[in-house]
Amino acid sequence: MTSTTSTTPLSGTGRHRTRTAPAGRTSRRRIRKDLLRSRIAAWSAVLVIGAFGMLPVYWLLATALSSPEQTFQFPPKLVPTDITFDNFTALAENEQLISYLVNSLIVASITAVLSVVVATYMGYSFSKFRYRGRRSLMHLVLASQMFPQALLLVTLYAVFSSFGLLNTYTALVLSFTTFTMPLCVWMLKGIFDTIPDALLEAASIDGASRWRTLHSVVAPLAAPGMIAAGLFAFVRGWNDFIFAVTLADKEKQTLPPGLVSTYIGEFQTAWPELMAASLVVSVPVVIAFMFLQRYLVGGMTAGSVKS
Amino acid sequence: MSTAAPPHKAAPPRTAPARRGRLGGRLSNGAFALLLTAPGLALFATIIIYPLVSALFTGFFKQDLRLPGREFVGLENFAHWLDGDFLTILEQTMVFTVGATIVPFVIGFALALALNSGLKGSGFLRGLFLFPWVIPGVVISFLWMWIFNANYGVLNGILMKAGIIEESVSWLGQPGTAMLAVIITKTWASFPWMMVMLLAGLQTVPKELHEAAAMDGAGAVRRFFAVTWPQVRGVASIVLLLEFIWNFQHFDTIYVLTGGGPAGATETFATAVYQTAFKGFDIGRATALGGLWMLLLLLLVVVYIRITERKGDAR
Numbered sequence: 123m124t125s126t127t128s129t130t131p132l133s134g135t136g137r138h139r140t141r142t143a144p145a146g147r148t149s150r151r152r153i154r155k156d157l158l159r160s161r162i163a164a165w166s167a168v169l170v171i172g173a174f175g176m177l178p179v180y181w182l183l184a185t186a187l188s189s190p191e192q193t194f195q196f197p198p199k200l201v202p203t204d205i206t207f208d209n210f211t212a213l214a215e216n217e218q219l220i221s222y223l224v225n226s227l228i229v230a231s232i233t234a235v236l237s238v239v240v241a242t243y244m245g246y247s248f249s250k251f252r253y254r255g256r257r258s259l260m261h262l263v264l265a266s267q268m269f270p271q272a273l274l275l276v277t278l279y280a281v282f283s284s285f286g287l288l289n290t291y292t293a294l295v296l297s298f299t300t301f302t303m304p305l306c307v308w309m310l311k312g313i314f315d316t317i318p319d320a321l322l323e324a325a326s327i328d329g330a331s332r333w334r335t336l337h338s339v340v341a342p343l344a345a346p347g348m349i350a351a352g353l354f355a356f357v358r359g360w361n362d363f364i365f366a367v368t369l370a371d372k373e374k375q376t377l378p379p380g381l382v383s384t385y386i387g388e389f390q391t392a393w394p395e396l397m398a399a400s401l402v403v404s405v406p407v408v409i410a411f412m413f414l415q416r417y418l419v420g421g422m423t424a425g426s427v428k429s
Numbered sequence: 430m431s432t433a434a435p436p437h438k439a440a441p442p443r444t445a446p447a448r449r450g451r452l453g454g455r456l457s458n459g460a461f462a463l464l465l466t467a468p469g470l471a472l473f474a475t476i477i478i479y480p481l482v483s484a485l486f487t488g489f490f491k492q493d494l495r496l497p498g499r500e501f502v503g504l505e506n507f508a509h510w511l512d513g514d515f516l517t518i519l520e521q522t523m524v525f526t527v528g529a530t531i532v533p534f535v536i537g538f539a540l541a542l543a544l545n546s547g548l549k550g551s552g553f554l555r556g557l558f559l560f561p562w563v564i565p566g567v568v569i570s571f572l573w574m575w576i577f578n579a580n581y582g583v584l585n586g587i588l589m590k591a592g593i594i595e596e597s598v599s600w601l602g603q604p605g606t607a608m609l610a611v612i613i614t615k616t617w618a619s620f621p622w623m624m625v626m627l628l629a630g631l632q633t634v635p636k637e638l639h640e641a642a643a644m645d646g647a648g649a650v651r652r653f654f655a656v657t658w659p660q661v662r663g664v665a666s667i668v669l670l671l672e673f674i675w676n677f678q679h680f681d682t683i684y685v686l687t688g689g690g691p692a693g694a695t696e697t698f699a700t701a702v703y704q705t706a707f708k709g710f711d712i713g714r715a716t717a718l719g720g721l722w723m724l725l726l727l728l729l730v731v732v733y734i735r736i737t738e739r740k741g742d743a744r
Contacts, residue, residue, distance in 0.1 A: 251462035
């Protein structure tokens with residue numbers, strides 16, 4: 123529709139003129155009215171949904187910057203007058219939170235690396251080879267996104283417990299990797315699909331082994347996609363709640379469950395501090411996402427939606 | 430990444446060409462390809478397949494999560510649920526799942542249509558609207574917990590100022606509104622994702638089709654059903670199905686916001702299984718309910734694979 127939204131929509135292209143000629147002015151006027159109406163509808167949708175989408179984000183910011191006195195008054199002040207950064211400085215002084223943050227960084231980073239390595243091999247195999255059982259494996263990977271985590275956790279807890287792995291980074295990394303892998307595999311398969319087979323043939327003619335072809339020819343070409351997959355895995359690991367809250371105790375716990383145990387009190391929650399902490403937790407994800415957006419949207423539409 | 434198949438895929442070679450080098454050099458191409466999938470499969474086997482299979486058996490035993498050893502009790506654990514709360518939990522899970530799928534779909538679709546109609550700055554708006562979807566799930570739960578707060582919450586504040594309610598409502602604290610609050614929160618978290626997917630689908634609709642239909646005198650509604658809908662139906666059905674499957678097993682938002690309460694009003698399969706195992710330590714009963722839940726989920730997954738398959742996706 124972009125072509126019809128210019129300021130003089132009725133100047134028309136040649137094709138339009140010939141097509142509308144018999145209908146004359148009535149039809150043109152109708153189309154103009156139609157266009158105006160759809161513009162109004164579009165803007166109202168954007169405004170209403172925009173309010174729903176953005177006001178909570180505004181409130182997150184406003185609360186994080188408010189003093190406790192201002193936060194606990196009712197009805198709330200929609201525009202905070204008493205702005206303070208105390209809630210953020212309080213975070214920096216909370217050693218327990220810092221240790222959660224370090225755990226999050228460690229676990230999410232290892233998850234990202236492991237996911238990419240495993241998914242690269244698997245995605246390459248799915249993309250460039252044709253063999254029996256390939257489709258079933260691909261379906262298994264796809265379907266594994268849909269196994270209920272709450273159920274898996276129950277027996278996974280027992281498994282990790284019997285191996286003495288509860289409350290270790292290993293348990294968190296292994297469980298995170300499994301649910302980050304499916305999308306990583308599909309993203310990377312999509313990227314390998316775009317690398318021409320002729321390139322692999324050339325490498326083989328030059329005497330490169332299959333491993334060498336993968337590591338020295340294909341991997342560098344796929345590097346941007348591998349970084350995107352890694353960022354995605356990092357974000358999933360960073361955001362996870364259910365596995366982290368169950369498989370790790372205080373020493374190894376990551377930020378999301380850490381925030382619950384720190385701030386959600388029996389009687390009174392420290393809302394301004396919790397909102398400040400929430401902002402801090404969201405920042406790495408938002409930054410990662412800015413880099414990722416293009417790949418993620420592309421990966422999602424290629425991996426699961428193809429029409 | 431485009432929707433069209435890359436040209437070289439038109440006639441894929443049976444195997445990638447490769448000279449037999451050192452490492453894995455004596456392997457056939459098929460064996461080499463399987464070797465590449467081995468690390469991933471090993472992970473799947475230990476972290477997904479084994480726990481799942483083991484869960485299916487555990488349902489027939491009486492077992493405490495904290496203690497080793499178990500006692501075979503046959504169908505007792507299943508009977509416990511089927512004679513008890515199963516239908517309530519199923520009903521509540523369905524209310525949550527349907528609500529948290531349909532509402533964000535309608536919102537996401539409306540927004541996708543608006544952004545696709547050539548608004549100025551729609552690229553920027555798309556990025557902005559993605560924000561709720563990007564921030565961590567736990568943060569989303571905290572934020573809405575605060576918004577819904579009975580004593581100081583901004584929602585009560587605004588509704589009272591507007592004269593819609595007389596006194597503060599305990600949104601999360603009473604059975605009548607808790608489910609609604611949970612659905613609103615989940616809607617906020619997922620409408621951006623649906624918007625992106627549907628927008629991607631809408632952008633494949635040729636503009637000429639719309640123009641031609643308009644020239645032929647079709648109104649906006651008519652054009653939507655005659656031109657737009659047939660083109661995005663595929664994307665829409667997958668988006669709806671995926672979201673349905675995810676919501677059917679959703680845990681975080683409900684657990685943090687209400688913990689399944691008040692008085693079990695937001696109890697779903699996910700929270701019930703979790704609470705039975707980790708608060709009640711009864712893993713026999715937890716996995717029995719999990720088994721029933723999996724049966725229902727399996728049907729959905731089969732439908733999903735059928736649909737992706739038909740799209741020629743799993744080449």
